Amino acid sequence: MSREWPLWEIFVRGRRGLSHVHVGSLHAADAQMALRNARDLYTRRQEGVSIWVVPASAIMASSPEEKDPFFDPAADKIYRHPTFYTIPSEARHL
Amino acid sequence: MSEERFGQAIAADQRIEPRDWMPEAYRATLIRQIAQHAHSEIIGMQPEGNWITRAPSLRRKAILIAKVQDEAGHGLYLYSACETLGADRADLLDMLHSGRQKYSTIFNYPSLTWADVGAIGWLVDGAAITNQVALCRCSYGPYARAMVRICKEESFHQRQGFESLNALAHGTPGQREMAQDAVNRWWWPSLMMFGPQDDKSPHSAQSMEWRIKRHSNDELRQKFIDMTVPQAEVLGLRLPDPELRWNPARGHYDFGAIDWAEFRRVVSGDGPCNRQRMEHRVAAHDGGRWVREAALAYAAKLRQRGNGHHGGRPDQEEAVA
Numbered sequence: 001m002s003r004e005w006p007l008w009e010i011f012v013r014g015r016r017g018l019s020h021v022h023v024g025s026l027h028a029a030d031a032q033m034a035l036r037n038a039r040d041l042y043t044r045r046q047e048g049v050s051i052w053v054v055p056a057s058a059i060m061a062s063s064p065e066e067k068d069p070f071f072d073p074a075a076d077k078i079y080r081h082p083t084f085y086t087i088p089s090e091a092r093h094l
Numbered sequence: 095m096s097e098e099r100f101g102q103a104i105a106a107d108q109r110i111e112p113r114d115w116m117p118e119a120y121r122a123t124l125i126r127q128i129a130q131h132a133h134s135e136i137i138g139m140q141p142e143g144n145w146i147t148r149a150p151s152l153r154r155k156a157i158l159i160a161k162v163q164d165e166a167g168h169g170l171y172l173y174s175a176c177e178t179l180g181a182d183r184a185d186l187l188d189m190l191h192s193g194r195q196k197y198s199t200i201f202n203y204p205s206l207t208w209a210d211v212g213a214i215g216w217l218v219d220g221a222a223i224t225n226q227v228a229l230c231r232c233s234y235g236p237y238a239r240a241m242v243r244i245c246k247e248e249s250f251h252q253r254q255g256f257e258s259l260n261a262l263a264h265g266t267p268g269q270r271e272m273a274q275d276a277v278n279r280w281w282w283p284s285l286m287m288f289g290p291q292d293d294k295s296p297h298s299a300q301s302m303e304w305r306i307k308r309h310s311n312d313e314l315r316q317k318f319i320d321m322t323v324p325q326a327e328v329l330g331l332r333l334p335d336p337e338l339r340w341n342p343a344r345g346h347y348d349f350g351a352i353d354w355a356e357f358r359r360v361v362s363g364d365g366p367c368n369r370q371r372m373e374h375r376v377a378a379h380d381g382g383r384w385v386r387e388a389a390l391a392y393a394a395k396l397r398q399r400g401n402g403h404h405g406g407r408p409d410q411e412e413a414v415a
Contacts, residue, residue, distance in 0.1 A: 003387070003390070005386060005389070007183075024171060024175070024236075024239075025177065025178075026170060029386075029389035029390050029392065030389075030397075040163075040167075041167050041170055041171075044167065044247075045247070063113065064113045064114050065115070
């Protein structure tokens, strides 16, 4: 086992009704300590009502090099957007 | 992202994110700068931490503890940003402890009286804010975001310093004298925080081109002086520079020559407190080793017994909690 505490990624819900948002990372020996340290590090001024901690090693990210081929399939499907459709102007509430 | 895309992103004032392609020199420059910045935050806890047990009231003590805790937090935000570039936390600390990476020269000056705590908040944090506001628009995303968070918190640091110094400056003659003495000692080192003059700053041009830096050292120094002189007038304290005067033609304050020989002396390790700061830092790190190891051993034991955290959908756990 490494002698250093592993890295955790921290997500904070700012207030009820918002999603958790990534705020940064920290090192901690385990999940409980990561939660407590995240509270002290990222919510000293009531910036959050809920915290998620995730081992950084558990995160799989899409690669920026593949950005174009990876997201391309969405680019040519403009019919997914409501503005694609022509509607007679006299038709209301559409 | 290719080299071409990197150039386009910089030119279009877009942010570079951790997994984007970037020139090795850009990465190395950022690691050096962010690490130095992080080191400055945690070494910066020492001059003020020195006064926590001797703060003159419970109010001032609570404020000072919160401020020193913020400095630790700022260091951690910055180490976190630095790690997104592939740097390792343990290596960064090792480079600080072995003197291969530096921290701001300002923290090698001693905090001799309680008034120094006020002067540090007003001048040192004031200079830091001037630098850091500019860095909020740095081209590297994680660094810029850390700076936004830090700047929000620094404002309290500067205001508490000003308030404290203002109380002394309008207190007894002895308190007033103490405030003036602190300002006399912290003014010039604060101006040095912006780094060497533009024509003597080796990395500046490239950093400006990469939009890591947005303003030159001299521009930021001038901006700080222009903001601070009127504040000194409110305090009724004198800034220790006989050549400091408003120049209507320039629209700025003129100021006297900075002692760059002193700056170089302190940078190279010969300031009043360099050795003490580093010894204290290394002792804290070594003294804490058994705690870090015990925490790891405890976590391993919990996992072995199956008592560790098993994950699962966090939103469900939240509903229970």
